[in-house]
Amino acid sequence: MTLPRTNEHERFERGLRALSEIDGHAGEKVVAQLADIAPDFARYLIEFPFGDIYSRPGLDLRSREIATIAALAALGNAAPQLKVHIEAGLNVGLSRDEIVEILIQMAVYAGFPAALNGLFAAKEVFAARGLSGQERAA
Amino acid sequence: MTLPRTNEHERFERGLRALSEIDGHAGEKVVAQLADIAPDFARYLIEFPFGDIYSRPGLDLRSREIATIAALAALGNAAPQLKVHIEAGLNVGLSRDEIVEILIQMAVYAGFPAALNGLFAAKEVFAARGLSGQERAA
Amino acid sequence: MTLPRTNEHERFERGLRALSEIDGHAGEKVVAQLADIAPDFARYLIEFPFGDIYSRPGLDLRSREIATIAALAALGNAAPQLKVHIEAGLNVGLSRDEIVEILIQMAVYAGFPAALNGLFAAKEVFAARGLSGQERAA
Amino acid sequence: MTLPRTNEHERFERGLRALSEIDGHAGEKVVAQLADIAPDFARYLIEFPFGDIYSRPGLDLRSREIATIAALAALGNAAPQLKVHIEAGLNVGLSRDEIVEILIQMAVYAGFPAALNGLFAAKEVFAARGLSGQERAA
Amino acid sequence: MTLPRTNEHERFERGLRALSEIDGHAGEKVVAQLADIAPDFARYLIEFPFGDIYSRPGLDLRSREIATIAALAALGNAAPQLKVHIEAGLNVGLSRDEIVEILIQMAVYAGFPAALNGLFAAKEVFAARGLSGQERAA
Amino acid sequence: MTLPRTNEHERFERGLRALSEIDGHAGEKVVAQLADIAPDFARYLIEFPFGDIYSRPGLDLRSREIATIAALAALGNAAPQLKVHIEAGLNVGLSRDEIVEILIQMAVYAGFPAALNGLFAAKEVFAARGLSGQERAA
Numbered sequence: 001m002t003l004p005r006t007n008e009h010e011r012f013e014r015g016l017r018a019l020s021e022i023d024g025h026a027g028e029k030v031v032a033q034l035a036d037i038a039p040d041f042a043r044y045l046i047e048f049p050f051g052d053i054y055s056r057p058g059l060d061l062r063s064r065e066i067a068t069i070a071a072l073a074a075l076g077n078a079a080p081q082l083k084v085h086i087e088a089g090l091n092v093g094l095s096r097d098e099i100v101e102i103l104i105q106m107a108v109y110a111g112f113p114a115a116l117n118g119l120f121a122a123k124e125v126f127a128a129r130g131l132s133g134q135e136r137a138a
Numbered sequence: 139m140t141l142p143r144t145n146e147h148e149r150f151e152r153g154l155r156a157l158s159e160i161d162g163h164a165g166e167k168v169v170a171q172l173a174d175i176a177p178d179f180a181r182y183l184i185e186f187p188f189g190d191i192y193s194r195p196g197l198d199l200r201s202r203e204i205a206t207i208a209a210l211a212a213l214g215n216a217a218p219q220l221k222v223h224i225e226a227g228l229n230v231g232l233s234r235d236e237i238v239e240i241l242i243q244m245a246v247y248a249g250f251p252a253a254l255n256g257l258f259a260a261k262e263v264f265a266a267r268g269l270s271g272q273e274r275a276a
Numbered sequence: 277m278t279l280p281r282t283n284e285h286e287r288f289e290r291g292l293r294a295l296s297e298i299d300g301h302a303g304e305k306v307v308a309q310l311a312d313i314a315p316d317f318a319r320y321l322i323e324f325p326f327g328d329i330y331s332r333p334g335l336d337l338r339s340r341e342i343a344t345i346a347a348l349a350a351l352g353n354a355a356p357q358l359k360v361h362i363e364a365g366l367n368v369g370l371s372r373d374e375i376v377e378i379l380i381q382m383a384v385y386a387g388f389p390a391a392l393n394g395l396f397a398a399k400e401v402f403a404a405r406g407l408s409g410q411e412r413a414a
Numbered sequence: 415m416t417l418p419r420t421n422e423h424e425r426f427e428r429g430l431r432a433l434s435e436i437d438g439h440a441g442e443k444v445v446a447q448l449a450d451i452a453p454d455f456a457r458y459l460i461e462f463p464f465g466d467i468y469s470r471p472g473l474d475l476r477s478r479e480i481a482t483i484a485a486l487a488a489l490g491n492a493a494p495q496l497k498v499h500i501e502a503g504l505n506v507g508l509s510r511d512e513i514v515e516i517l518i519q520m521a522v523y524a525g526f527p528a529a530l531n532g533l534f535a536a537k538e539v540f541a542a543r544g545l546s547g548q549e550r551a552a
Numbered sequence: 553m554t555l556p557r558t559n560e561h562e563r564f565e566r567g568l569r570a571l572s573e574i575d576g577h578a579g580e581k582v583v584a585q586l587a588d589i590a591p592d593f594a595r596y597l598i599e600f601p602f603g604d605i606y607s608r609p610g611l612d613l614r615s616r617e618i619a620t621i622a623a624l625a626a627l628g629n630a631a632p633q634l635k636v637h638i639e640a641g642l643n644v645g646l647s648r649d650e651i652v653e654i655l656i657q658m659a660v661y662a663g664f665p666a667a668l669n670g671l672f673a674a675k676e677v678f679a680a681r682g683l684s685g686q687e688r689a690a
Numbered sequence: 691m692t693l694p695r696t697n698e699h700e701r702f703e704r705g706l707r708a709l710s711e712i713d714g715h716a717g718e719k720v721v722a723q724l725a726d727i728a729p730d731f732a733r734y735l736i737e738f739p740f741g742d743i744y745s746r747p748g749l750d751l752r753s754r755e756i757a758t759i760a761a762l763a764a765l766g767n768a769a770p771q772l773k774v775h776i777e778a779g780l781n782v783g784l785s786r787d788e789i790v791e792i793l794i795q796m797a798v799y800a801g802f803p804a805a806l807n808g809l810f811a812a813k814e815v816f817a818a819r820g821l822s823g824q825e826r827a828a
Contacts, residue, residue, distance in 0.1 A: 007697045030668065037675045040746075041656050041667065048738050049246040049664060056730075059239035063204050067240045070205035071212035071247045074525075076353035077628035078665035081247075101197035102205045104317050108187040109209045109219075111488075111523045112325060113354035115317065116306065123313045145283045168530065175537045178332075179518050179529065186324050187526060194316075212663075214767035215490035216527035242731050247663045249626075250739060251768035253731065254720065261727045325522040335515035342477050343484035343516045347523045350485035350801075352629035357523075377473035378481045380593050384463040385485045385495075385801045387764075388601060389630035391593065392582065399589045421559045444806065451813045454608075455794050455805065462600050463802060470592075491766035492803035601798040611791035618753050619760035619792045623799045626761035633799075653749035654757045660739040661761045661771075 012043065015051025022054060022061060024091055026084045061092040069094075069102050073118035074110035082118065086125045096122075096131055150181065153189025160192060160199060162229055164222040199230040207232075207240050211256035212248035220256065224263045234260075234269055288319065291327025298330060298337060300367055302360040337368040345378050349394035350386035358394065362401045372398075372407055426457065429465025436468060436475060438505055440498040475506040483508075483516050487532035488524035496532065500539045510536075510545055564595065567603025574606060574613060576643055578636040613644040621654050625670035626662035634670065638677045648674075648683055702733065705741025712744060712751060714781055716774040751782040759792050763808035764800035772808065776815045786812075786821055 019027040027050075034042040054064055065088050072082040089099050099122055107115035157165040165188075172180040192202055203226050210220040227237050237260055245253035295303040303326075310318040330340055341364050348358040365375050375398055383391035433441040441464075448456040468478055479502050486496040503513050513536055521529035571579040579602075586594040606616060617640050624634040641651050651674055659667035709717040717740075724732040744754060755778050762772040779789050789812055797805035 008701065011698065033675075034668075034671065037678070038652050038656060038671050041652075041659070041671060044656070044659070044738070044742060045664060045668075048734070048742075052734060052738075053243055053246055056239060056242075058235050059243075063201070063236070063240075064243060066201050066204045067208035067243055068247060070208040071244060072665065074209035075212055075248065075628075075663075075665075076351075078247075078663075078669060081665040081668065097196050098201070100314050101194060102201075104194075104314060104320070105191050105197075105202060105205055106209060107317070107320070107525075108191055109206060109216075109525045109527060110213065111351075111354075111521075111525045111528075112321060113348065113351075113357040113523060114525075116310075116321075116357065117354060119310065119314050119317060123309075126313070146287065149284065171537075172530075172533065175540070176514050176518060176533050179521070179533060182324070182328060182518070182521070183526060183530075186320070186328075190320060190324075210527065213490075213525075213527075214765075216525075216531060219527040219530065238728050242728060242734070245663075245731070245734070247665060249659075249661045249663045249666075249765075249768075250735060251661060251762065251765075251771040252663075254724075254735075254771065255768060257724065257728050257731060261723075264727070329519055329522055332515060332518075334511050335519075339477070339480050339512070339516075340519060342480045343519055344523060346481035346484045347488035347520060351488055351524065352627075354523075373472050374477070376590050377470060378477075380470075380590060380596070381467050381473075381478060381481055382485060383593070383596070383801075384467055385482060385492075385803060386489065387627075387630075387797075387799045387801045387804075388597060389624065389627075389633040389799060390801075392586075392597075392633065393630060395586065395590050395593060399585075402589070422563065425560065447813075448806075448809065451816070452790050452794060452809050455797070455809060458600070458604060458794070458797070459802060459806075462596070462604075466596060466600075486803065489766075489801075489803075492801075492807060495803040495806065605795050605798055608791060608794075610787050611795075615753070615756050615788070615792075616795060618756045619795055620799060622757035622760040623764035623796060627764055627800065630799075649748050650753070653746060654753075656746075657743050657749075657754060657757055658761060660743055661758060661768075662765065 008047075011047050011051040013051075014055050015046035015049075018050040018054045019046055022050070022065070022088045022092060023084055024087070026087055030084070062089075062094060065089040065092050065094060066098075066102055069099060069118075070106060073103055073106045073114055073121075076110065076114045076117060079117070079121060082121050083125050086122050087129070090125075090129065096126055146185075149185050149189040151189075152193050153184035153187075156188040156192045157184055160188070160203070160226045160230060161222055162225070164225055168222070200227075200232060203227040203230050203232060204236075204240055207237060207256075208244060211241055211244045211252055211259075214248065214252045214255060217255070217259060220259050221263050224260050225267070228263075228267065234264055284323075287323050287327040289327075290331050291322035291325075294326040294330045295322055298326070298341070298364045298368060299360055300363070302363055306360070338365075338370060341365040341368050341370060342374075342378055345375060345394075346382060349379055349382045349390055349397075352386065352390045352393060355393070355397060358397050359401050362398050363405070366401075366405065372402055422461075425461050425465040427465075428469050429460035429463075432464040432468045433460055436464070436479070436502045436506060437498055438501070440501055444498070476503075476508060479503040479506050479508060480512075480516055483513060483532075484520060487517055487520045487528055487535075490524060490528045490531060493531070493535060496535050497539050500536050501543070504539075504543065510540055560599075563599050563603040565603075566607050567598035567601075570602040570606045571598055574602070574617070574640045574644060575636055576639070578639055582636070614641075614646060617641040617644050617646060618650075618654055621651060621670075622658060625655055625658045625666055625673075628662060628666045628669060631669070631673060634673050635677050638674050639681070642677075642681065648678055698737075701737050701741040703741075704745050705736035705739075708740040708744045709736055712740070712755070712778045712782060713774055714777070716777055720774070752779075752784060755779040755782050755784060756788075756792055759789060759808075760796060763793055763796045763804055763811075766800060766804045766807060769807070769811060772811050773815050776812050777819070780815075780819065786816055 031042045068085045069089055072078050086099055103115055103118035169180045206223045207227055210216050224237055241253055241256035307318045344361045345365055348354050362375055379391055379394035445456045482499045483503055486492050500513055517529055517532035583594045620637045621641055624630050655667055655670035721732045758775045759779055762768050776789055793805055793808035
């Protein structure tokens with residue numbers, strides 16, 4: 001077991017940087033929404049997923065967002081977080097078309113409704129960013 | 139809507155090639171197991187996931203397997219298929235460590251039990267392939 | 277394994293007819309909504325679920341819609357598709373009361389919340405079709 | 415709201431008869447397995463699903479088992495109960511081929527792994543009943 | 553197996569009392585919403601969960617609501633019922649902070665999105681009751 | 691947001707103590723099983739669920755295990771972890787009967803199969819601890 005190498009403060013700071021890079025304003029908004037209900041959970045969200053997991057070497061952020069988008073679309077019960085991570089996918093270098101491919105593929109593993117609802121979530125995110133739905137059609 | 143470009147026979151052949159490249163013997167075994175219960179479903183399995191989806195341009199096979207491993211680990215209710223796709227991930231170029239990273243990350247989106255059960259599935263697959271559990275420790 | 281009998285074009289046409297018969301305008305609307313985000317997925321939706329599966333002999337459409345309504349209500353994470361298939365159930369000959377029975381039964385297999393949310397989805401669909409909620413009370 | 419028409423004893427007796435008709439020995443076995451851990455739960459199982467729900471008019475038992483098989487295959491996390499209800503489906507008049515059709519269809523709504531695992535469960539049940547896997551091939 | 557001790561009428565009355573104590577007006581509202589679509593299901597809802605289960609000795613109502621809030625937050629697909637039971641938790645003696653703790657803990661077992669969506673549901677319920685989000689901060 | 695109060699080492703040590711108190715040997719076994727596949731994940735498992743969450747004031751360990759048993763039984767896809775936490779429930783003061791009550795209650799929220807499979811898991815754990823299935827019958 002690798003011994004803990006950093007103190008809590010470094011972990012929190014590293015998490016904040018990763019959250020900002022990956023989720024941008026959407027991440028900050030979630031943290032703000034937690035302020036009056038569960039501020040400690042906002043801290044955990046920064047420390048564990050972002051300070052610990054996304055900051056690990058061994059898998060690039062683009063690959064990490066492929067995994068997250070796929071998992072959230074397959075589970076089908078966390079629409080707000082799926083939208084945050086479709087946006088995060090764009091932030092770390094996935095193209096609209098690649099995100100669409102991931103969501104289409106979920107029809108195989110979680111059924112057509114999961115894929116459809118994922119695609120409609122992507123449509124909303126793309127529209128909000130001023131992107132037309134289909135890259136290759138352009 | 140892109141008009142269908144190929145006939146059914148081409149689609150089946152293309153699916154067989156993709157299935158063989160991605161799933162190797164595990165894919166053939168599933169098809170054989172379906173022979174006496176639902177042979178048409180074996181055909182659909184070759185045609186739709188492999189002939190249609192995995193054969194699409196726009197996302198490389200390595201990225202597709204990241205998505206599949208993440209989704210199956212997150213859903214947590216399809217252990218045999220998760221093992222087939224951990225093996226498929228190795229077949230299309232994911233390293234053991236990258237697969238471990240994907241599974242660890244699922245703790246964030248589907249909980250620690252989903253990640254744990256995914257990691258234990260990977261441990262079995264790696265052992266069956268004669269790979270030690272941890273690359274970087276070597 | 278039954279060899280593919282039809283070419284892609286026949287499969288697409290057969291799917292369109294089945295989609296129209298089963299889902300009516302709701303199906304066409306979904307296809308239209310996909311046009312600018314994932315038109316190929318609209319094609320798959322027509323070809324695989326409708327051209328391949330619902331067109332199979334061996335199970336009548338009424339029975340197929342019982343299965344679909346039950347599955348979507350039990351999964352509980354695809355409300356728009358559940359509504360489309362409650363409507364489809366009416367289209368292929370299920371009565372309001374039969375649909376209500378299917379949804380009530382889901383309390384046993386997926387819990388009371390899944391049944392409740394299914395019943396409230398049915399209430400919306402029935403109201404939109406100008407049907408009162410309860411047949412036998414009439 | 416329909417007023418309760420029967421006393422508890424009638425409800426229990428009616429449930430026992432329905433359980434016996436639908437699940438046969440598999441139902442009795444489950445009740446026996448509960449005897450030393452939660453006998454009251456065995457009573458609820460007889461009273462509510464069987465005494466209340468399956469005994470309702472308005473949907474025939476064949477249709478009810480279609481719904482149950484579909485829901486359990488889609489959820490994918492209750493293999494023992496899926497097997498009991500594949501057997502129950504045979505008991506109330508579904509053919510092997512109809513059960514296979516229901517399970518194939520679940521690929522559309524819950525993904526290919528759910529359909530595959532459902533089909534393999536059916537294969538086990540059919541084999542235990544001395545039925546070959548495929549009717550129409552005979 | 554404990555023999556049924558009460559008649560149906562007693563069971564219904566006991567369920568009504570438990571529903572009123574636990575869910576308050578939210579429970580009555582659900583029963584009313586079912587009146588024109590599935591009044592028998594309203595009766596089952598009163599009889600089985602409330603007349604049978606919540607009325608059992610052996611586990612206090614506070615503990616029962618911990619279990620329900622945890623389960624509904626983990627499943628993540630029944631937001632209206634989760635809100636009803638967050639309110640029910642307050643009704644039977646859980647503090648806001650205890651409910652927040654249960655929801656935070658679900659991050660471990662069902663992932664961060666499930667915990668987040670549970671916390672945001674709680675935030676709405678607390679606000680509607682005129683409670684500020686955080687007790688200890690007061 | 692409460693500022694991090696402890697360094698990483700304290701967090702790890704606190705987690706180890708909580709893991710030992712709650713999960714006993716079962717927890718140590720899981721950590722050992724991770725040693726050659728994902729030792730860092732063993733560290734996270736100690737630090738986050740046990741060092742951070744279970745160590746929080748505001749909810750006693752008995753209540754925390756009620757929540758965990760309920761969530762894992764409702765999700766129905768993590769049998770090994772459910773067994774570990776049924777054992778943990780006994781370790782922190784839940785009686786066999788209370789655990790049985792929690793599992794029975796899950797029939798309402800996740801369906802009878804989830805409750806049944808939870809009860810059978812409990813039966814195994816109780817037998818391994820030399821406890822007869824039913825306390826009150828004694």
